Structures are given as C-alpha cells and as structure tokens.
Amino acid sequence: MRLRCRQLGDVTAIAVDEDTLDAEHAEAFRTEIEARIRASGKILLDLNAVAFADSTGLGAILVCIHRTTTAGGKLRICALRPLVQEMFHVLRLDRMVDVHVTPEEALSAFGRP
Numbered sequence: 001m002r003l004r005c006r007q008l009g010d011v012t013a014i015a016v017d018e019d020t021l022d023a024e025h026a027e028a029f030r031t032e033i034e035a036r037i038r039a040s041g042k043i044l045l046d047l048n049a050v051a052f053a054d055s056t057g058l059g060a061i062l063v064c065i066h067r068t069t070t071a072g073g074k075l076r077i078c079a080l081r082p083l084v085q086e087m088f089h090v091l092r093l094d095r096m097v098d099v100h101v102t103p104e105e106a107l108s109a110f111g112r113p
Contacts, residue, residue: 001028005036011110012040013103021050021057030060034067041073044106048079058087065097078106 002017014036018025036043045064053061061077068075078100080088088094100106 001025001032003029003032007040008044008107010040011042011044011107012036013044013046013107015046015048016050019049019051021047021053021060023054023056026056026060029057030063033060033064037064037068037071037073037075041068041071042110043068043073043075044103044110045075045077046079046103046106047077047084048081050084051081053084053087058091058093062093062096065093074110076100076106076109078103 004015004017006013014033016029021029033043033045043064045061065075076098079102080099085094085099088099098106098109100109
C-alpha cells in the first residue's frame, strides 16, 4: 500500500497512491491509517487516486472512521472519484464522516486557513 503522508500543523494528511482499495490492499491500508490515528488526532485522507474500492476496502475505511471517533479524533476525507463517491453514498459512509471536494476544503474543516 503506497501512502504519502505529511504533517500540516496538527493535521496528518495522507494521500493514497493506489488506484484500487480492495481485498489485496485493505489490511495494509487499515494498519497504516490506524498507526497514524494513534499518532495524530486529526487525519485528512485524500482518496483522489482511488478509482475503485470494493467492500473490503470500504470496510477498512469504516474501521478507520470508527477508530478515529473512538480515540476522540477527527477524520476528514476528500477528493472522491465518482464511483467511490457513489459507493460512499449508497453505504451511507458520507453520513459518518465529513467528505470534502478538495484537500484545501478538508483542511479548512479542521479550523485551519
């Protein structure tokens, strides 16, 4: 699982550099994101490169949403491509986590300019 991580003040921005988030990648994705959640209470997850996510990949995202909430943190997701956005809507993940169009919008949602 290829992820690009950078620190933007107190927000950890993570860009997924894979075009699929599926059974092959889900476990590594979840493990990496959970480690970042423990290190930072604010996670910005950029899914722009992800063109397809299967149920296992979406389940991994759901686990990360739950872990962040349980830890008292905040997770924002941005840059969903059309198919992934539709899956978020169908599964109502967009009601469990804030989804933003751009990374800049997501970063602003944390209260940063």
